[in-house]
Amino acid sequence: MQVELRRGLPRVAGGDPWPPAGTVEVEGAPAAPATPAAPVAAPADTAPAADTVEVPLRRGLPRIEGGEPWPPAGTVRVAAPVAAAVPAAAADPAANAPAASEPADTSGTVEVPLRQGLPRVAGGEPWPPAGTARVAAPPATTPAAEPSAPAAATVAEDAVAKTAANAASHPAPDAASQQKQEAAPAPATAPAPGRKQVEGEPEGVDRQWLPWAIGALLLLAATIFGARWFVGTETGAGFIERYDGIQPLPDSAPVGFPAWLNWAHFFNMFLMALIVKTGLDVRREKRPDAYWQPKKGGKKISVTLWLHQVLDVAWVVLGVVFFVLLFATGQWMRIVPTSWDVFPNAVSAGLQYLSLDWPDENGWVYYNALQELSYFVTVFVAAPLAIASGFRMSGMWPASWKAVPVSWARAVHFPTMLYFVAFVAVHVFLVFTTGVRGNLNAMFAARDDATSWLGVALFLAAVAVTALGWWAARASVVAPLANATGKVSKR
Numbered sequence: 001m002q003v004e005l006r007r008g009l010p011r012v013a014g015g016d017p018w019p020p021a022g023t024v025e026v027e028g029a030p031a032a033p034a035t036p037a038a039p040v041a042a043p044a045d046t047a048p049a050a051d052t053v054e055v056p057l058r059r060g061l062p063r064i065e066g067g068e069p070w071p072p073a074g075t076v077r078v079a080a081p082v083a084a085a086v087p088a089a090a091a092d093p094a095a096n097a098p099a100a101s102e103p104a105d106t107s108g109t110v111e112v113p114l115r116q117g118l119p120r121v122a123g124g125e126p127w128p129p130a131g132t133a134r135v136a137a138p139p140a141t142t143p144a145a146e147p148s149a150p151a152a153a154t155v156a157e158d159a160v161a162k163t164a165a166n167a168a169s170h171p172a173p174d175a176a177s178q179q180k181q182e183a184a185p186a187p188a189t190a191p192a193p194g195r196k197q198v199e200g201e202p203e204g205v206d207r208q209w210l211p212w213a214i215g216a217l218l219l220l221a222a223t224i225f226g227a228r229w230f231v232g233t234e235t236g237a238g239f240i241e242r243y244d245g246i247q248p249l250p251d252s253a254p255v256g257f258p259a260w261l262n263w264a265h266f267f268n269m270f271l272m273a274l275i276v277k278t279g280l281d282v283r284r285e286k287r288p289d290a291y292w293q294p295k296k297g298g299k300k301i302s303v304t305l306w307l308h309q310v311l312d313v314a315w316v317v318l319g320v321v322f323f324v325l326l327f328a329t330g331q332w333m334r335i336v337p338t339s340w341d342v343f344p345n346a347v348s349a350g351l352q353y354l355s356l357d358w359p360d361e362n363g364w365v366y367y368n369a370l371q372e373l374s375y376f377v378t379v380f381v382a383a384p385l386a387i388a389s390g391f392r393m394s395g396m397w398p399a400s401w402k403a404v405p406v407s408w409a410r411a412v413h414f415p416t417m418l419y420f421v422a423f424v425a426v427h428v429f430l431v432f433t434t435g436v437r438g439n440l441n442a443m444f445a446a447r448d449d450a451t452s453w454l455g456v457a458l459f460l461a462a463v464a465v466t467a468l469g470w471w472a473a474r475a476s477v478v479a480p481l482a483n484a485t486g487k488v489s490k491r
Contacts, residue, residue: 052077109134227354245349245359247369253333271315278308289475303475335375345369364448389413
């Protein structure tokens with residue numbers, strides 16, 4: 001008889017379902033031998049050929065990763081063994097007893113190969129193991145025992161092949177119990193590896209900074225002990241005596257901080273904080289809350305990126321004004337090295353900081369050599385690199401200018417931002433540890449006074465304004481402002 005093959009999962013990723021579509025020829029078993037004539041005890045004792053038993057489906061592996069085992073939980077009806085037709089006028093009841101107790105004599109069976117599927121574990125053998133199973137089949141010679149086509153197709157399903165074989169030799173309840181015991185481990189073990197991997201990953205990600213932090217602390221401690229040892233030696237003491245860390249200034253160098261420098265310091269503090277904040281937001285946002293597009297049309301960008309670029313433009317304008325006033329008032333001489341002695345003096349100042357025996361501070365009159373070099377690098381090297389790389393990455397860069405690759409801009413822009421963050425952290429630390437009131441009065445109140453609290457008050461006000469700007473630097477707040485310069489939309 002012809003039985004249609006049931007197609008399952010592909011054996012290779014992206015392949016066709018296996019086995020190929022088609023049918024298989026199943027040979028029927030010979031008819032059961034005729035039993036001696038005997039009266040039938042009761043019509044209910046002999047079941048017709050179409051009788052079936054309901055058995056649970058054996059659930060296998062899920063069809064998709066993390067899904068439920070397949071097929072879904074349920075039952076299926078398969079052909080049950082049936083008694084052979086006997087003449088109505090039976091002679092010997094004793095001869096009928098053995099025949100009724102032997103299903104093989106009353107029903108036909110066929111042997112079908114088990115279809116092997118996917119392995120139950122990675123790298124394992126296909127399941128089930130290679131072999132055959134005997135399932136109930138109708139006798140080929142008697143019309144009474146001929147099953148319907150759907151019943152024949154059902155018994156050929158590999159999902160119930162073993163169950164049907166058991167049902168042919170055991171009572172139906174025992175077969176169902178055995179099937180449940182065989183299928184129970186599969187749903188419990190299949191999803192476990194995926195869950196363990198997902199639950200364990202965040203712990204490793206969160207703790208991966210710990211070795212770096214410990215290493216940095218150990219390196220800092222070793223550097224401090226090394227600097228203190230070197231300064232305590234005759235060579236180190238002689239070097240500090242020769243180079244005290246102070247860079248000589250030209251005679252025409254100005255003294256003190258003008259008011260415009262205080263205002264420039266505040267606006268630089270405010271804009272840098274917001275630029276760093278929006279830059280980090282742009283890097284980590286996956287689905288922006290809103291988009292901005294020019295009124296005349298063009299490429300859409302997120303509102304966060306639009307705000308970042310607006311702040312960049314404001315910072316560039318501030319930088320232009322700062323440069324003009326810096327050279328117009330002679331303040332450049334305080335941060336631009338005028339002698340090669342700046343390098344050994346910078347080393348000397350660094351050794352004094354590391355040895356915890358800090359150099360003399362008098363920021364109102366001069367910077368030490370290390371401060372001078374750091375301000376020079378910040379103003380004349382880091383700031384231009386940040387501007388140039390940011391301009392290359394922005395939509396304002398002309399498409400025809402292909403000499404500078406955008407990959408260079410990405411490789412420069414983020415490290416430059418990290419430099420500014422480190423510079424600000426060290427700058428604030430030194431301000432608070434080398435005379436906080438005198439430093440804040442010079443930076444925010446334009447006065448040389450180590451006792452007044454005016455600079456502290458102005459600094460706290462500047463911090464409050466910066467914190468408010470930090471909170472307001474979000475798409476929901478700046479969307480109306482962005483809409484005034486372009487078109488804001490959700491997509």
